[in-house]
Amino acid sequence: MATRASEQRPAAPLASFLELLAPSPGRLEFALRLALICALATLVAETYQTPEAALTAYVAFFVMKPDRATSVIMSLAILILITLIISFVLVVSTVVIDYPLWRVAAMAVLSFGLLFVATASKLRPIGGILALVVAYALDLLSNAQIGELATRGLLYAWLFAGIPASVSIAVNLLVGPAPRRLAERALAHRLAVAADVLATSAARSREVLGECLAEGSGEIQKWLKLAAAEKSSAAADIAALRQATASTTQILLLVDLVERSAAGTWPPPLRHRVAGTLEEMASVLRAGGYPVEIALPLEDTEPALPPEGAAILAEMKEALAHFAEPPLPEAPPPEHPPTPAQPQPAGGFFLPDAFTNPEHVQYALKTTAAAMFCYVVYTLLEWPGIHTSLITCYIVSLGTAAETVEKLTLRILGCLVGAAAGLATLVFVMPSVTSISGLLTIVFLAALASGWIAAGTPRIAYAGFQIAFAFFLCVIQGAGPGFDMVVARDRVVGILFGNLVVYAVFTAIWPVSVARRIDPAIASVLRQLSAMILAAGHSKRYAIAGEAHATMGTLRQDMGLLRYEPGSIRPARDWLAARTQATQEIADLQGPLLLSASLDPVQAHRIAHRLDRLADGDGDRQAASGVGIGSPFAAWRQDLPDISTRAMRRHIDAHLVSLEQALVHESSEGQDGRADHAPA
Known part of the structure; x- marks a missing residue:
């Protein structure tokens, strides 16, 4: 029998960390595209001298998705929503700008309301970027003493989200990968993993196989749906790839069964023949096609298999023979008469439990409380340089106490790495930077490294976001190259302070298990x-x-x-x-x-x-x-x-x-x- 997951010896910390940084299909392309958007967004912000160019570059991490269609849709949605939100905040600011007490109260009420909508509605996937823009707008509102300045600041808040969203649309339309290409790449990767498991039975390969099964095929199906909506592929090809997705899931399940069965279920020669066939299929998918009429090569003297192994082999042959052939509708047997379909409730803007689940309200209250605490602290201390603590509260808040604690280490580690890299860049690199091209090169390289980490698994992705956040805040200080170490220090202190406040609030007040x-x-x-x-x-x-x-x-x-x-x-x-x-x-x-x-x-x-x-x-x-x-x-x-x-x-x-x-x-x-x- 295969070793149980609970019985496998854990890998060494260094080896485990290197595995998280290992290349994966599409990872480099995603990081390069993200780095290009960050650099171009910085160029626009520096050219027109809009404030908070660092946040302008950082917003690109929220609008970028693996495929071009989702990235463009996300960017357009953000442009529309940010326009509505900033317009609403602008109306409120004209009423409360002259009254400090009401201004602070408006900040808290707006924060709570927008966070509730972001977590209890279909806006949840883009809740992070909405919270970031709201945080910046509220920070501007708190510091504006004159209505005209508040209006201009809120318009700049729209720009620091609108610039990267617009750049993202342009870049993704030009060089973004098609959804079908991503689906083919993902299917090829899964077949190659199955082949590697059969050929080597290595522990790491079995772990990756389990990760593929745990991920499911939902994302691949979404890409194929987007490809059909784009009308960029023939309907027959999309149908064939949908069947290939289902067949790939079946192949992964069967390979997993082989690994969990007795050692002699499939002898090594049979395992290698099936592995070779799967690798050939993966090559066809990598080339932009899909394999058809697949048959396993048979030997003249096929050894007798145990019953379980023979059953798995029969299922495998069936999956390969009809790999990309959409099946005819299967009629239910007489013992199971079809049941009439139950009408599905119509989906609305809010989630079904939006007004019954208290956790939505509690999340909005906790995040608002953490942000307002940071605001009060740096206001009383007259230390506006750590205003990044307020912004950090909106970026890093999570739903449960466990997720908050788990991600805290990644956030702090990422912040320290990004700050160290940013400070080193200020000391050793920035003094020799004399043009905007040098700054853009630094932003591109930093975004490339951070994007590579952010494109990894959830075990490491948060660190990539935090590295980019800290680095950009240190290096991008205004119009042109910046050299002020105090600005970098204050911004990093604000990030760390905001992380600690969120940790304290989310583990002490209404902790969610x-x-x-x-x-x-x-x-x-x-x-x-x-x-x-x-x-x-x-x-x-x-x-x-x-x-x-x-x-x-x-x-x-x-x-x-x-x-x-x-x-x-x-x-x-x-x-x-x-x-x-x-x-x-x-x-x-x-x-x-x-x-x-x-x-x-x-x-x-x-x-x-x-x-x-x-x-x-x-x-x-x-x-x-x-x-x-x-x-x-x-x-x-x-x-x-x-x-x-x-x-x-x-x-x-x-x-x-x-x-x-x-x-x-x-x-x-x-x-x-x-x-x-x-x-x-």
């Missing part, structure tokens, strides 16, 4: 597995299996965040151990359940019923009392001529029993997973 998401995620995976067993068609079954793996990836990520939570809200060790075991049991169940497609409808319904019962919490009570454990599978143990089928069903039964026992709630735990006492 990640634990509340664990049990719903486990229930969601169980329901997906239940739906997978009852799925009417082959393609639908594998599609649901891919969704279950993506949900498991999110679940594991949330469980990893739990160790960052303060002891006052962290779940008890027993609670965490039970959920960890349940997660592993579910992972061990996914493969056998996927291969159990030949179950008769009665047995399939029994398995699905048991999974649904566990998802609803009824299985916990039965497991605790010992009633009914294993009973739905009693018929399996009688009159089963196929030994492998009998063994697989016993395997499923055993893991379900362990899952039931793992999910027994301790009497001292609440429904949200919090312990009555913090672990020692």
